Amino acid sequence: MAERWWGVSTLERLEAILANPEIHQLASVVPTPPRHVGGRPRHYPAFMAVVFEAAISVFGSARQVEAELGHPTTWRWIRRRTFKVRVP
Secondary structure (H helix, E strand, C coil): CCCCCCCCCHHHHHHHHHHCHHHHHHHHCCCCCCHHHCCCCCCCCHHHHHHHHHHHHHHCCHHHHHHHHHCHHHHHHHHHHHCCCCCC
């Protein structure tokens, strides 16, 4: 069973991950394959792959992270908070 963080909401923990400058540093060293090698471009930036991995510690499993980040309200909040995207 995942460790419980009493007194700190899941959203606050997710917000801490998004605000952590080390997440951005880690994402900056994720290699991008050269275009001439083939394959399609990533749908999400490397930053989100690092956030996804870090969020496993918040939600307890990769499947739960997928469910949480896939919720329209949560995803809209992340986009507004992280990418400064204007989302309705």
